[in-house]
Every structure is written in structure tokens, then in C-alpha cells.
């Protein structure tokens with residue numbers, strides 16, 4: 001699924017229009033604990049989170065993820081968006097809850113990576 | 116630059132949580148420029164990032180040194196913080212002394228040190244209470 005399609009499914013706004021949203025993602029995970037993302041997640045392309053601080057973007061970058069979706073109406077500030085753009089990470093924001101957003105993307109075919 | 120080792124040094128501030136992770140970001144960018152394989156870059160960057168976070172949340176800051184030799188990334192993370200009284204306990208999955216404040220920032224699951232060991236090819240930790248902690252680790256490719 002393309003990142004732009006993820007945005008459509010979630011009614012999400014693309015906050016980094018300068019990143020390539022035609023890239024495909026096949027796997028996703030949802031968490032507010034960056035520690036868990038770093039420890040348990042393998043080869044996920046997309047991170048859904050309700051946590052809003054710069055470590056979210058750094059965690060995604062260190063894991064080579066290419067898209068972060070902020071749920072529950074969380075909106076990162078511009079410096080965070082600039083950092084994401086520089087790292088080639090597309091950032092989306094949706095008003096939907098974590099559960100709802102994960103459910104929609106699961107229904108649309110995104111899966112967890114199973115190594 | 117052929118033959119010579121390439122070194123990077125970073126001072127990590129203990130007071131700015133929002134800046135933690137800038138050193139591992141830079142190392143990642145440098146390794147990419149050098150054409151190191153992406154799997155090795157990822158493992159080194161994650162291990163360094165966990166170490167950087169620990170410097171900020173547990174040690175009041177410290178230093179990171181990275182030394183590149185052909186086929187291996189050597190990393191050292193040192194601090195003069197409080198030290199670790201029981202290293203076996205600190206190394207066990209899920210043990211954390213992190214505050215609720217740190218947890219609210221998304222860290223403190225007690226997986227950092229085990230993660231650093233898991234992602235690297237060699238890992239050694241030395242610590243003395245009241246003196247500080249020193250970690251050396253390497254990723255081969």
C-alpha cells in the first residue's frame with residue numbers, strides 16, 4: 001500500500017509533503033513505547049503512535065522505518081517535521097484513535113512483520 | 116583515506132532529552148556515506164541510540180567514540196555517572212530503574228542493554244558505583 005493510500009484510509013493529513021508518499025509499505029506496528037519498538041519490532045515500515053516527542057522520529061529512523069502516523073490528533077511541531085523530512089520519513093496525522101487506525105490498516109491489508 | 120582508521124567522537128549532554136539520539140543519527144549518516152551494508156548500519160545505529168538514551172536518562176551525560184576499521188565498527192560509550200550496582204540484573208530483560216517521567220517519554224522498558232547486546236557481535240560492560248560505566252561493543256560486516 002502506498003503511503004498516500006494510508007493517508008486516504010485514515011483520513012490523515014500528510015505533514016511532510018516534500019517526502020515521497022508513493023513509496024510502498026507492507027508492514028506496520030503501533031506503540032507508544034519507543035523502547036518496545038526498538039526491542040521487538042523487526043522490519044516494520046510504518047509506525048503508529050500517540051507519543052509526540054522527537055525520539056519517535058529518531059526511533060523510526062534507527063529502525064529504517066519510512067512512515068510515522070500520529071494518532072488521536074497529535075501534531076508534531078515543525079522542527080520534528082523538518083527532522084523527519086531530512087531523514088526521508090513521511091509523517092501523517094489522524095484524529096482516529098490507535099485502535100481504530102490500526103484496525104483500518106489491518107483491514108486494508110497491512111500486517112505485522114513476522115521474521 | 117585507505118588504510119587509516121576513521122574515528123568519531125561525540126559528547127552527549129545529560130540535560131537535554133530531546134537531543135538524545137543526535138550522535139547515532141550522525142554515525143548512521145557517516146556509515147551510509149562510506150557504503151557500509153545497511154544491516155550493519157542499522158544494528159550499530161540502534162545499539163548506539165540505546166546507549167545514548169541511557170547516557171541521558173541514567174548517567175547525566177557522557178561520551179561516544181566510534182572507530183571504523185575494515186569490516187568492523189567499534190563503539191565505546193563511557194560516562195562518569197552513578198554506575199550500576201548489579202550488572203547481571205541491569206542486563207536482564209525488563210529490569211529498569213527509570214522514573215515514570217522517563218516512561219511517559221516512551222523509554223524505560225528495561226530492554227536497552229539486552230538490545231545492545233543482541234544487535235552487536237561483541238559487547239562488554241564495566242561499571243563501578245560512584246565512578247561510572249563503560250561499554251564497548253562492535254558490529255562486524
Ligand SMILES: Nc1ncnc2c1ncn2[C@@H]1O[C@H](COP(=O)(O)OP(=O)(O)O)[C@@H](O)[C@H]1O
Pocket residue numbers: 035169170173174194196197198199205206210211212213222223224225226227228229248
Ligand atoms: N550508563 C548507565 N549508568 C547507570 N545506570 C545505568 C546505565 N545504563 C543502564 N543503567 C541501569 O541499567 C538499567 C537497565 O538499562 P536498560 O536495559 O537500558 O533499560 P532502561 O534504560 O529502559 O531502564 C537501567 O534502568 C539503569 O538502572
Ligand SMILES: [Mg+2]
Pocket residue numbers: 165168169223225226227228
Ligand atoms: Mg535504556
